[in-house]
Amino acid sequence: MEKVKIFMIDDHKLFVEGVYALLEDEPGIELLGYSLSAEDFLKQAANIDADVYLVDINMPDISGIELTRRIIEMKPGAKILAVTMHNDLQYIQKMISSGATGYILKAANIKELLKAIQTVARGEKFLSSDIQQVIFGKLGGGEPEMEEKKKDILSKREKEILVLIAKDFSNHEIAEKLFISELTVETHRKNIFSKTKARSVVGLVKYAIQNSIISYE
Structure with a gap:
């Protein structure tokens, strides 16, 4: 089975290293690297060819929302999985509108994260169950x-x-x-x-x- 190549952009180094530690032994995953800022990623973006980009939303230089737009512009067809602490409807809407293919919370377990990565890699959208609840529960307003x-x-x-x-x-x-x-x-x-x-x-x-x-x- 062909491995899914992933690249992370997140300013929380401990979180990134934790995710990498959990994924490094997964047979279907290839870790290409990570950037701790959007600016750092953009400097090397031309040399990165990932299947799925895991993008945080709140970063000190450029937001994940804006970064998602830029990645889509640079790499049409790129698949973005938002991995964030935010379960607010406005963030979900903005990330989806910017081109994110999936949205999952950082509190998710490794099994759900893997499911999200694999689903997004196939070109299908993924919203974790708690994010679906946010949409169904709050979109009514x-x-x-x-x-x-x-x-x-x-x-x-x-x-x-x-x-x-x-x-x-x-x-x-x-x-x-x-x-x-x-x-x-x-x-x-x-x-x-x-x-x-x-x-x-x-x-x-x-x-x-x-x-x-x-x-x-």
């Missing part, structure tokens, strides 16, 4: 409550597009994958937001999980 099991309000094509939106596909990428025009994708996108009453991509993700259109488990 910013998103209208959605009735359970309303998946039939979306057409088959809209569900296909919703799944791709949840996977961070751009309108252009969706159009190419489904062999339709970008204008058609944008029309479907607007209809999906209208039908689900979601106000953000995170709202769409909540709807899709609740209605079994996608799963982050």
Whole structure:
């Protein structure tokens, strides 16, 4: 089995060293190294080719949110797993909007961290169970409550597009994958937001999980 190459960017050295100690003997993981600041990582980024980047959010120079944007710009298709102490909805939304493929808390055990790394490496999104609870429990204040099991309000094509939106596909990428025009994708996108009453991509993700259109488990 091909190993998943990971690189960490986190200013907490003890945490980084602890994670490395836990992962170094995992047969499916290859540790490429780590940076203790975003600036240090950016200086050597061109020489780093990881499958998954583990990114902290709060760092003294550049935030993990901004760093995620920069990594995606430099390395389109890069997979970012946010590993943080923050379980606030605003951080979750910002990291997902910036391009993070997964989000997990530092308090997670090694088994869940491995699951997150492997899931993200496959190009699938991962939200740990406690983060899903945050989304479901707190998003109601910013998103209208959605009735359970309303998946039939979306057409088959809209569900296909919703799944791709949840996977961070751009309108252009969706159009190419489904062999339709970008204008058609944008029309479907607007209809999906209208039908689900979601106000953000995170709202769409909540709807899709609740209605079994996608799963982050």
